[in-house]
Amino acid sequence: xxxxxxxxxxxxxxxxxxxxxxxxxxxxxxxxxxxxxxxxxxxxxxxxxxxxxxxxxxxxxxxxxxxxxxxxxxxxxxxxxxxxxxxxxxxxxxxxxxxxxxxxxxxxxxxxxxxxxxxxxxxxxxxxxxxxxxxxxxxxxxxxxxxxxxxxxxxxxxxxxxxxxxxxxxxxxxxxxxxxxxxxxxxxxxxxxxxxxxxxxxxxxxxxxxxxxxxxxxxxxxxxxxxxxxxxxxxxxxxxxxxxxxxxxxxxxxxxxxxxxxxxxxxx
Amino acid sequence: xxxxxxxxxxxxxxxxxxxxxxxxxxxxxxxxxxxxxxxxxxxxxxxxxxxxxxxxxxxxxxxxxxxxxxxxxxxxxxxxxxxxxxxxxxxxxxxxxxxxxxxxxxxxxxxxxxxxxxxxxxxxxxxxxxxxxxxxxxxxxxxxxxxxxxxxxxxxxxxxxxxxxxxxxxxxxxxxxxxxxxxxxxxxxxxxxxxxxxxxxxxxxxxxxxxxxxxxxxxxxxxxxxxxxxxxxxxxxxxxxxxxxxxxxxxxxxxxxxxxxxxxxxxx
Numbered sequence: 001x002x003x004x005x006x007x008x009x010x011x012x013x014x015x016x017x018x019x020x021x022x023x024x025x026x027x028x029x030x031x032x033x034x035x036x037x038x039x040x041x042x043x044x045x046x047x048x049x050x051x052x053x054x055x056x057x058x059x060x061x062x063x064x065x066x067x068x069x070x071x072x073x074x075x076x077x078x079x080x081x082x083x084x085x086x087x088x089x090x091x092x093x094x095x096x097x098x099x100x101x102x103x104x105x106x107x108x109x110x111x112x113x114x115x116x117x118x119x120x121x122x123x124x125x126x127x128x129x130x131x132x133x134x135x136x137x138x139x140x141x142x143x144x145x146x147x148x149x150x151x152x153x154x155x156x157x158x159x160x161x162x163x164x165x166x167x168x169x170x171x172x173x174x175x176x177x178x179x180x181x182x183x184x185x186x187x188x189x190x191x192x193x194x195x196x197x198x199x200x201x202x203x204x205x206x207x208x209x210x211x212x213x214x215x216x217x218x219x220x221x222x223x224x225x226x227x228x229x230x231x232x233x234x235x236x237x238x239x240x241x242x243x244x245x246x247x248x249x250x251x252x253x254x255x256x257x258x259x260x261x262x263x264x265x266x267x268x
Numbered sequence: 269x270x271x272x273x274x275x276x277x278x279x280x281x282x283x284x285x286x287x288x289x290x291x292x293x294x295x296x297x298x299x300x301x302x303x304x305x306x307x308x309x310x311x312x313x314x315x316x317x318x319x320x321x322x323x324x325x326x327x328x329x330x331x332x333x334x335x336x337x338x339x340x341x342x343x344x345x346x347x348x349x350x351x352x353x354x355x356x357x358x359x360x361x362x363x364x365x366x367x368x369x370x371x372x373x374x375x376x377x378x379x380x381x382x383x384x385x386x387x388x389x390x391x392x393x394x395x396x397x398x399x400x401x402x403x404x405x406x407x408x409x410x411x412x413x414x415x416x417x418x419x420x421x422x423x424x425x426x427x428x429x430x431x432x433x434x435x436x437x438x439x440x441x442x443x444x445x446x447x448x449x450x451x452x453x454x455x456x457x458x459x460x461x462x463x464x465x466x467x468x469x470x471x472x473x474x475x476x477x478x479x480x481x482x483x484x485x486x487x488x489x490x491x492x493x494x495x496x497x498x499x500x501x502x503x504x505x506x507x508x509x510x511x512x513x514x515x516x517x518x519x520x521x522x523x524x525x526x527x528x529x530x531x532x533x534x535x536x
Contacts, residue, residue, distance in 0.1 A: 244317035
């Protein structure tokens, strides 16, 4: 039987965005094998209902479990805010979600307690982040804003475009009015707009991209559960998507800053 | 056995947009029963691959056939440009696509032969409209532009917003340069941006929204195949969606200009 420690880390996202988390995981644990699954046939999750997001997330996690991963990272905020517990209950594999890292980081970084949260429509309307942060910081004053145009703008390649600048101004107006001092970038695509968002809010505002702290959590979990790989060689990266592997390969390089060689189609 | 003529017209779209076609069908045949299916759990289709669009369209058409519709209208340009023939072959029910009406209308309206086509990324990159129009008008000079931001902008309610105005300017720049005289609005959402598009291109340019000619085609087909309803009473309208019936009911009213009372969930 294969040593459990030498199995892959499974990362799941609705599409491409989770590659930013994979990049952080790769930096934190450069010798681990990684198996990434993007549910590109059904993306985006951010405009779907809670039931459907849960169903899709469970099906995607099931695929990772079938591949024999040693741990699952839910890199998608929408999926993690709706279905983290369900996935934890459903399979006998440790599961961590990017949302958990995000909450930790917000709690550590918030100074005045005036906190902004940006996310998809589904993430914001679930109230997940708001409730979890208030549970830890009952005095917090939270302003949560759904930004449905950010993902299509990033996917159109408009990361520095005047249209995106205007959209950032429009969406962030309530955050400026409330004078928040810390803003959670609660969707994997949003860190790509970090410089425009920072420019709009000013340098005194801390922007939180939980990819790095998610990777740190993962490293601690592997340590704690004795699941760290002992190999020091070049690791294997496998990519599966439910639609259009070639498009994933091309766009994926931007998110990962690493040339993806092969992507396998896996319709769910 | 029920009279075939008294069965419903089935209309299919990836989401809400097809309701603009349903509105035209309602006007053209006010006493026909209509059954609408929106595949909201997997929208949008416009950024998916050809194979996946074909699979989703066949599954959706199969649902309509199971409901016993007398004819299928594929109201979605992306689905119709990728899978019209497949659906026609797969089921023993007449099928018409919004794309067919669109091509007819472009051929009739084009004056100088300088034609613009706007559509989703999948519709434009399939080359379907370009080939079909060139087949009928071999001298045509076609400029085809994919406009992936239009659907999210409409769904954000930004139909008259400065951000949308700027996006329209950006996308239409090549059409202005080419001095097209007729532009196909090749996605069901785009007619909602008609006034901004017209303002940008000027009044001398003809904008083509094929919903009305699609309804005319349908009326002719029902006549020709002796499938016209003979009833004169209040017709029944049924709505099914693969995700989030309540959201569909709320947004749907805007597209249909008619209060939708009940929507049934039908996960595929």
